[in-house]
Amino acid sequence: MPLADSVRPKTLDEVVGQKHILGEGKPLRRIIESGTIPNMIFYGSSGIGKTTVANIIANSTDMNLYKLNGTNCSTADIKDIISSGGSFGFGRGTLLYLDEIQYLNKRQQQSLLEYIENGDITLIASTTENPYFYIYNAILSRSTVFEFKPVEKEDIVPALKRALTIAEGNLKLSYTVEEGVYEYIALGCGGDVRKAINTIELCMLSSSGGVIDMELAKQLTQKSSMKYDRDGDQHYDILSAFQKSIRGSDENAALHYLARLIVAGDLPSICRRLLVIAAEDIGLAFPNAIAITKACVDSALQLGFPEARIPLAEAVILLATAPKSNSAEAAIDMAIADVEAGNTGDFPRHLQNKHYDGEGAAVKGQHYLYPHDYPNHYVKQQYLPDNIKDRVYYKYGENKLEQGAAEYWKKIKG
Numbered sequence: 531m532p533l534a535d536s537v538r539p540k541t542l543d544e545v546v547g548q549k550h551i552l553g554e555g556k557p558l559r560r561i562i563e564s565g566t567i568p569n570m571i572f573y574g575s576s577g578i579g580k581t582t583v584a585n586i587i588a589n590s591t592d593m594n595l596y597k598l599n600g601t602n603c604s605t606a607d608i609k610d611i612i613s614s615g616g617s618f619g620f621g622r623g624t625l626l627y628l629d630e631i632q633y634l635n636k637r638q639q640q641s642l643l644e645y646i647e648n649g650d651i652t653l654i655a656s657t658t659e660n661p662y663f664y665i666y667n668a669i670l671s672r673s674t675v676f677e678f679k680p681v682e683k684e685d686i687v688p689a690l691k692r693a694l695t696i697a698e699g700n701l702k703l704s705y706t707v708e709e710g711v712y713e714y715i716a717l718g719c720g721g722d723v724r725k726a727i728n729t730i731e732l733c734m735l736s737s738s739g740g741v742i743d744m745e746l747a748k749q750l751t752q753k754s755s756m757k758y759d760r761d762g763d764q765h766y767d768i769l770s771a772f773q774k775s776i777r778g779s780d781e782n783a784a785l786h787y788l789a790r791l792i793v794a795g796d797l798p799s800i801c802r803r804l805l806v807i808a809a810e811d812i813g814l815a816f817p818n819a820i821a822i823t824k825a826c827v828d829s830a831l832q833l834g835f836p837e838a839r840i841p842l843a844e845a846v847i848l849l850a851t852a853p854k855s856n857s858a859e860a861a862i863d864m865a866i867a868d869v870e871a872g873n874t875g876d877f878p879r880h881l882q883n884k885h886y887d888g889e890g891a892a893v894k895g896q897h898y899l900y901p902h903d904y905p906n907h908y909v910k911q912q913y914l915p916d917n918i919k920d921r922v923y924y925k926y927g928e929n930k931l932e933q934g935a936a937e938y939w940k941k942i943k944g
Contacts, residue, residue, distance in 0.1 A: 533731040534724045536700070537693045538582055540589070545579050546689045546723055547681035552583070558676050562587055567625065569646055571665065572656040574678030577722030580656040583678075584627045587654065593625040600633035605641045612650050624651045631655040632664035639666040646672055680721020687712045693727045697734060705734060708743040718751040765796075769803055777811045781850035788846050792839050801827040804845050815855035815929035822848060855927035864923045875915025906942045 539545045542552055542559060551558040561568065567587060572580040588595035596611045611626060631639070645651045646669070653673065657664060661675055681689075690712050698704055711733075719726035732750045733742045768790055775783035791800050804827055808820040826845035830838035868874070880898040899909045912919055926936040 532728065533693055533697055534727040537696050537727065538585070539579075540586065542583075542586060545582060545586075546685045547721075548579055548583075548678055550679070551676050558583075561674075562590060565591060567591060567593070567652050567654075569653045569669075569673040570655075571631070571661050571670070571673045571675045572654065572678055573658075573661050573675055574656075575658055575680060575722065577719075577724035578678050578681055579723065580678050581627070581629065584654045584656070588625050588627070591625065593623050593652065595625050595627065597627045597629070600628060600630035603628075603634075605638050608638075608641060608645070612645055623649065626651045626653050628653060628655040630657065632657045632659045632661075636666055639669055643668055643672075681723050682721070683713065683716040686716035686719065686721075686723055686726050689723055690715060690726055690730050694730055694734070697731070703740060705737065705740045705742055708741070708747075711742055711744055711747045714744065714747050715751050765799070768794075769799060773803055773807055773811070776807050776846065776850045777854065779850055779854065781847050784846050784850045785843065788842060792835065792842070795835065797830065797835065797838060800842055801830060804842070804849065807849050808845075810859050811854055811856060812849055812852045813855040813858045813927070814932050814935075815853035815927055816931065819849060819852050853929040853931075855929050855932060857925060857927040857932060861924035868918060868921065873918050873921075875917040877915065878912050880911065881913065908942050910943070 542562065545552055550556065553559065558570075561570075572583065574580060585595075598607055598611070608626075611624065628634075628642075642651075642653060643666075646653055653669075655665070655669075655673070661670060694705060694707070712730075715726050715729050715733075719729065729747075729751050730742075733746055736746060736750065768787055772784060772787035772791065775787060788800065804823050805820070808823040812819040823845045826841040826848075829841040833841070899911050901907050901909050903909075914921060926932045
């Protein structure tokens with residue numbers, strides 16, 4: 531049995547982390563101690579205690595526990611559990627622990643509803659993805675969602691020491707751990723307790739003379755301090771933090787999230803997001819930003835990693851420290867909203883591409899005024915359709931460049 535399974539906590543007090551829900555007086559702990567278990571959904575990344583807590587709940591009740599995994603179970607499996615659970619003459623019902631519920635399709639999730647509603651099963655489901663995006667709403671409305679968070683380094687270190695002590699007792703061996711090794715492994719596992727324990731087990735198996743030194747720990751610790759799935763929540767969370775840091779003009783935070791994306795090797799997402807930021811968040815406050823960013827992006831794509839990090843960092847610092855304006859985005863969004871709402875109308879006659887009028891035309895002739903024939907290349911005339919002729923979409927930003935344009939046109943247009 532893997533060490534991580536053999537040292538799995540048996541009581542709530544042995545669980546590391548999750549104090550926000552399992553600490554004294556916290557919601558999930560109170561529910562478990564009450565002995566009346568509702569339908570629940572555990573949400574969080576892998577290796578942080580979801581399955582462990584589900585096992586503790588099952589062992590604290592006299593319910594019949596069944597486990598399924600959403601990656602390979604079927605509706606027939608669920609029905610088999612219901613039929614077998616009903617054949618027992620003891621216990622207080624059936625507790626189904628369904629891991630990775632997000633892999634069940636909508637129809638499979640709907641099949642659970644009948645059994646949840648009539649009390650045939652109590653469901654504890656776990657998911658590594660946001661349940662509000664991946665779990666059927668009717669199941670969500672009948673369940674309580676608890677978010678499990680990555681475990682802090684300070685909480686993982688005691689778990690590693692406990693695991694090593696138990697392993698030493700089981701193997702009748704003794705190990706010497708160099709100072710700083712526990713902390714290094716705890717930091718490198720990215721909040722995943724199981725991965726940290728697996729690493730210390732590998733160090734035990736690979737050690738020379740029972741000595742676990744820093745060099746060995748560095749060789750065996752996986753680079754997982756940043757969990758990253760290009761199709762999962764972490765992907766969008768990092769990109770969101772990246773853009774919001776640049777928008778908030780915090781170049782140091784922006785560089786941190788850029789580094790995480792670089793370590794993940796996600797060059798396409800970085801490049802796309804930088805171009806979006808240049809247009810959306812810097813915009814007309816510094817129009818050249820998008821041209822410079824495009825040059826940096828092109829250079830990064832041609833260079834590839836590791837050299838790509840340099841032009842990418844240049845673009846990030848430029849954008850984070852540049853003046854900000856979202857006036858262009860706000861203006862086009864307002865215009866699109868009008869079009870989608872049907873606020874369009876016919877083109878003003880003098881803008882149409884025709885040079886004759888039908889017999890029923892109220893005003894004949896195009897009467898278009900050519901702006902270049904007038905002072906300052908401007909002449910006042912109507913361009914919007916009649917029903918929205920006074921609509922204002924664009925509002926000048928407060929930055930120096932846009933205010934300069936505003937002053938110019940105020941003078942020209944009077």
